[in-house]
Amino acid sequence: MSQIAAIHKAFLSSKGVSTDSRSNNKDVIFFALKGANFDGNKYVKDVLDKGAAYAVADDTTLTGLKNVFIVDDVLSCLQELALYHRRYLGIPIIAITGTNGKTTTKELVAAVTSQKFKIKATAGNYNNHIGVPLTLLSMDTSIELGIVEMGANHIGEIELLCKIAEPDYGMITNVGKAHLEGFGSFEGVKTAKGELYKYLKNNNGRLFINHDNQHLMQMAADIDNRVEFGKDCGFVYGQITKNNPFIAIKWHQEADNSFSLQTQLIGAYNLENILSAICIGQFFEVNIEDINAAIENYTPTNNRSQFIKSENNQIIMDAYNANPSSMQVALQNFSEIDAQNKVVILGSMKELGDNCNKEHQKLLDTANSLSFERVIIIGSEFKDLNTSGADFYLNNDILIKEMEAKPLISKSILIKGSRSNKLEELLPHL
Numbered sequence: 001m002s003q004i005a006a007i008h009k010a011f012l013s014s015k016g017v018s019t020d021s022r023s024n025n026k027d028v029i030f031f032a033l034k035g036a037n038f039d040g041n042k043y044v045k046d047v048l049d050k051g052a053a054y055a056v057a058d059d060t061t062l063t064g065l066k067n068v069f070i071v072d073d074v075l076s077c078l079q080e081l082a083l084y085h086r087r088y089l090g091i092p093i094i095a096i097t098g099t100n101g102k103t104t105t106k107e108l109v110a111a112v113t114s115q116k117f118k119i120k121a122t123a124g125n126y127n128n129h130i131g132v133p134l135t136l137l138s139m140d141t142s143i144e145l146g147i148v149e150m151g152a153n154h155i156g157e158i159e160l161l162c163k164i165a166e167p168d169y170g171m172i173t174n175v176g177k178a179h180l181e182g183f184g185s186f187e188g189v190k191t192a193k194g195e196l197y198k199y200l201k202n203n204n205g206r207l208f209i210n211h212d213n214q215h216l217m218q219m220a221a222d223i224d225n226r227v228e229f230g231k232d233c234g235f236v237y238g239q240i241t242k243n244n245p246f247i248a249i250k251w252h253q254e255a256d257n258s259f260s261l262q263t264q265l266i267g268a269y270n271l272e273n274i275l276s277a278i279c280i281g282q283f284f285e286v287n288i289e290d291i292n293a294a295i296e297n298y299t300p301t302n303n304r305s306q307f308i309k310s311e312n313n314q315i316i317m318d319a320y321n322a323n324p325s326s327m328q329v330a331l332q333n334f335s336e337i338d339a340q341n342k343v344v345i346l347g348s349m350k351e352l353g354d355n356c357n358k359e360h361q362k363l364l365d366t367a368n369s370l371s372f373e374r375v376i377i378i379g380s381e382f383k384d385l386n387t388s389g390a391d392f393y394l395n396n397d398i399l400i401k402e403m404e405a406k407p408l409i410s411k412s413i414l415i416k417g418s419r420s421n422k423l424e425e426l427l428p429h430l
Helices: 003-013 040-049 074-089 102-113 131-137 157-165 186-202 214-219 270-283 288-297 324-336 353-369 396-405 423-429
Strands: 029-031 054-057 068-070 093-097 119-121 145-149 169-172 206-210 226-230 236-243 246-254 257-266 306-309 314-318 342-347 374-378 391-393 412-416
Touching (some): 003 029, 003 054, 003 068, 003 074, 029 040, 029 074, 040 054, 054 074, 074 131, 093 102, 093 186, 102 119, 102 270, 102 288, 131 157, 145 157, 169 186, 169 270, 186 206, 186 214, 206 214, 206 270, 226 270, 236 270, 246 270, 314 423, 324 342, 324 353, 342 353, 342 423, 353 374, 374 396, 396 423
Parallel strands (some): 029 054, 093 145, 093 169, 119 145, 169 206, 206 226, 226 236, 314 412, 342 374, 342 412, 374 391
């Protein structure tokens, strides 16, 4: 028996995988990962003493310890085990990546497909070189369909995740300006996300694609094994019928079959996310009534386009993540919503490298052009720009202090910015 087969046998007899020595590790198999500021090998004995069933380590001084597998590299072993387990399960895997909307799309696809199948989807945003293996290893033999979100901030990462997850189906939500520091340019983003298309093509996988997205259509020009959706044509197509602030849509299965949906999602940009989930549901023959119910009942969480009605204001909280592409569409959508006394609070964007000043100035110019009652910007990235037309605050604390003295009342407020800005700190003061 190979070592990875032996570890898999141990894994199947355990209660799952852990990479955190501080959690309850009773009866699990602990992987002693290393990072810049920690070494999981140091905690192997303690974790075993506290009830872990097994441990995987790469510190040879632990050789001979009972129930410890010594490997060359713990991270590589975790990834190899995930691939081995994925092949052991042999279930269909849908991979979802993209600059914006991949988590919402993943959750919508999960909501729809779970109406027919026992599914397992990426938890939260466990979408990197560690999160994807953990997602695969969270699946057991009862699972009939896996949905794996894939994130990346460097070229080559999606290619690696595809080698681990071996998806049968895939979708790129869109390509936009994000992580430019790691990708180098927008073309770099396209190359990185396109690694999913390349994998599907080389392995006879099937692609779900938005017919309306020119970048994606160009990237997939040589892939025939596809299912298309869009606003006006495709296997499934549909349009927004209402956007105030939640969107309602009408979607079509065929020319003579149409269905109306009232969602709890904010933002016209969510149309493509909804249509992709309907398309995948239809492809897997989920009952239409169940598809509609799943989407209508889906409520976003974790500061992703959440609608909050406070004592004083109506707030769209969309501060889980931000990049130039998502910022622009959020501002445009907010400008089109039928609401009074609109105020935007914009946090800075991260990982833009040499494009930082240019993209923040472009964002500020767009916000000022849309005739909002007030534009508030927060973060040092705005400090050296032309901020006329906006109110600049270096950090949250300074703005909070002002709002306590002069509260915002009876406003419609969009809060949008990168997660690191912690813009949720503003909510108790709005």
